[in-house]
Amino acid sequence: MTSTLPDTRTFASVSVGDEIAPFELPLTRTLIVSTAIATRDYQVVHHDPSIAAERGSKDIIMNILTSNAFVGRYITDWAGPNSFISSVKIRLGAPNYPGDTMVVTGSITAKDDDTRTVTVAVKGTNSLGDHMNATVEVVLP
Amino acid sequence: MTNTSPSIIVDSTPEAKAAFYAELQTYVGLEVGEPTPGPDEVNAPMIRHLVEAVGDRNPIYTNPELAADSIHGGIVAPPTMLQAWVMRGIDGPARGGNGPYEKMNQLLFSRGFTSVLGTNSEQSYKRYLRPGDHLTMRTVIDSISDEKTTGLGTGHFVSTRQDYFDADDQLVGSMLFRIFRFKPAAKVPPAKPQPRRPRPATTYDNQWWFDELGEGRLCAQACANCGRVRFPTGPMCPSCHSRSYDKVELPLSGTIHSFVVAHYPQVPGFDYPLPIVLVDMDPSTSHIGKLGNDRVRMIMNTADSAESALAVGARVRIEIRATDPDMKLPFAVIDPIGATS
Known part of the structure; x- marks a missing residue:
């Protein structure tokens, strides 16, 4: 366990056009089920493959709350603990099925000096296409 | 949903x-x-469950000391x-x-x-x-x-x-x-390939019969020695044991000797309920059996016929139809006014 708080990026150190290092997420069945349950989302399409198939889905799929959670993790892994996320807007696309990999990428699209808010465009892509296109606003010190 | x-x-x-x-x-x-x-x-336990599942190591979620040092002032x-x-x-x-x-x-x-x-x-x-x-x-x-x-x-x-x-x-x-x-949006179901009928097991002794059907002729065998007409095809006359035979073309008509309507088990390639008829074939006009036993029976399916028209004694026409590009078979068509013979 770290004994000191990791550094946080400063507003001044970030420029529009900066890219955030990509993050590869292997979509294991355990991941999809454990995150669904941890967000209290017990819809069967997030944990029961046979019922998912009956309802026309190829397999279980990641739930939306988890897509949100990974956007949050991606941003704070980059920004650090003293950042404050003020909004996460997600447009959903291709489902995240087990066995696939989601690659998350991000770039800085805007900065607001008055509120020290940075806007980040985040994209999550899997083998089927775009899983999500997100816009995140994060306040930096 | x-x-x-x-x-x-x-x-x-x-x-x-x-x-x-x-x-x-x-x-x-x-x-x-x-x-x-x-x-x-x-509460902290639910936070821990989620950040562990997501693999989020940000200390402000789980580490009280470090979280207290952050701008958040404690666990969030x-x-x-x-x-x-x-x-x-x-x-x-x-x-x-x-x-x-x-x-x-x-x-x-x-x-x-x-x-x-x-x-x-x-x-x-x-x-x-x-x-x-x-x-x-x-x-x-x-x-x-x-x-x-x-x-x-x-x-x-x-x-x-x-x-x-x-x-x-x-x-x-x-x-x-x-x-x-x-x-x-209406989904067009992909055209399901119609399963083919099971292939006949052909041998040296019956291949010619299917070949003749392919040419539009329904045949039986006539013993070249004693003249007995026989079907199904075989290598030897059951009466005189001669292995010589002639092909005899049969008229495309007959009478239902018996029938059954199969419901189960269902075999791919057939429509059910499936009438199966045993037809007393009319005798060949070109071959008169020497011993008089020149009548044969054939098993076939029906075509263009109501199940209710099935009756022992009903007259049938026989049509040779292609069931596959490479296979023709005889089908009994029941004459609706079929007089009982």
Whole structure:
């Protein structure tokens, strides 16, 4: 366990056009089920493959709350603990099925000096296409 | 999720569509149900479960000392976890009810917009939540789009806004959640290849018979020694044991000797119920059996005939039809006025 708080990026150190290092997420069945349950989302399409198939889905799929959670993790892994996320807007696309990999990428699209808010465009892509296109606003010190 | 309604209202005129859309719009701005309290207050164990599952190592979620050193002043919940604090869990959302949301859905269902897909989630946070916060959620129908057609089908985007309040009734976060409620585009089922009939097991002794059928001739064998007509084909005359034979072409007519209608087991390549008839074939006009035993019976299916016309003694015409590009077989067609012979 770290004994000191990791550094946080400063507003001044970030420029529009900066890219955030990509993050590869292997979509294991355990991941999809454990995150669904941890967000209290017990819809069967997030944990029961046979019922998912009956309802026309190829397999279980990641739930939306988890897509949100990974956007949050991606941003704070980059920004650090003293950042404050003020909004996460997600447009959903291709489902995240087990066995696939989601690659998350991000770039800085805007900065607001008055509120020290940075806007980040985040994209999550899997083998089927775009899983999500997100816009995140994060306040930096 | 779909809801099947017995009959779907079709708004065929622009006026009818406009009236439907105007009725939909009356639901915009209405609050959905009573304010929903979260079952538990924000708590460290649930935060830990989620950040462990997500692999989020940000210390402000789980490390009290480091979190205290941060701008957050102590443990906080990941902001994106907002929705989870009011999720109903394994019992799922309350079904039924007769509130504005259910009525709006009934209206959409009445036009066939029965399928649903989440398309957008837009969350904003006033502050991060701390253990001990107890949230209450209020939901309002925020907007309903006019009719849109996407790759999935035609329908309406419905947005609801969830506002989350703390115990002091202060707004801590909001979520705009958009779904597409649609009539699925008609799917053309891929043409299922019709399974072929089972192939006959052909041998040196019967291949010629199928070859003759392929040429449109229905044959039997006549013993070259004693003249006995026989079927099915075989290498030796059952009467005189001669292995010499002639092919004899049969007239395409006969009489049902017996029949059965098969229901089970069902073999791919056949339609059921499946009539199977045993036909007393009319004798060959070109070959008169020396011993008089020149009648043969053949098993075949029927064609273009009602099952009710099946009767022992019914007269049949026999048609040679292609069942596959490379196979022809005889079929009995029952003469509707079939006089009993």
